[in-house]
Amino acid sequence: MSEQELILANRLRKRFKHFSKWARRQNISCFRIYDHDIPEFPVIADYYEGKVALWISDRTRDDSEEARQAFRQEAIRQTLLGLDLDENNLFVKDRRPGGQYRRRSRDKHEFIVHEGGHSFLINLSDYHDTGLFLDHRRTRALVASQSQGKKVLNLFCYTGSFTVYTSAAGATSTVSVDLSGRYLDWLERNLQLNGLQDKANTLVEDDVVCWLEDAVRDGEHFDLIICDPPTFSNSKMTADIFEVGKDHVKLIENCLKLLYPGGKLYFSTNKRNFTMQEIDYPNMSWKEITPQTVSPDFENSKAHRCWLFELS
């Protein structure tokens, strides 16, 4: 095959060389290598300390199963070649629209990676996602830098990367809420891994929307809130379908009701074409801080947008 035809392999090689240099200088060991850079190769490749997760999207032009499989095989072949990777270190995932978390059917492949001086359990075989969303690396550091002596609330906490960061940075307490017991178990293991199991960290298995209503009614308060909802959620455990596009105003208002004066809310979404509605709340100021929270390896990704709401 000619050099010209190894277009994905060549791009991956070049980007990996560039970002691994940058990552070494920053003491970063997990980073994004590639995200839909070349339209003929709609894939994402993330690097986790020697292993690579590869999400492959279907191309509209591949209208038969045979064509889809041929494209997948080609993407895999070029990834192995471009990154000079052993196939045991490549974990291929489907990237289907809908965004729900699907359990996958390969043998369990769990290992530990490091970020910001903390350790996180990664699972590259069993879920659509890996256990650590790399695009929020800077957001985690930012929030942690403000959490010493603070009461922290982590909503839609997933495997608790924000909980680990803030608890380790000296938060007096954290509360982490997620619908999924499985992710909360994972969070618990991340806390243990970081020696934080005896700190005041409360894990709550609940629908955030309902939990917030109760917390507001009970007069609970926090200094720092992280709210990073999914674009869409229709779990059987929730009363209503949640859609960030239409439900974010109520969600943010309820978070603001839980803040002490001087408190901060970090709100983030990975919904494409998200429009933040006008939010009118007493003594509140807000601004988009996405340029501060996106690192160089995600600059072309549009992986998330992030806002800071502050009460005076």
Ligand SMILES: C[S@@+](CC[C@H](N)C(=O)[O-])C[C@H]1O[C@@H](n2cnc3c(N)ncnc32)[C@H](O)[C@@H]1O
């Ligand atoms: C985008 S992930 C959050 C990522 C997390 N903030 C992080 O940085 O690691 C979305 C999470 O929301 C949870 N979730 C979805 N719908 C929910 C709901 N209605 N209430 C509580 N958790 C929900 C999912 O189980 C998943 O863990």
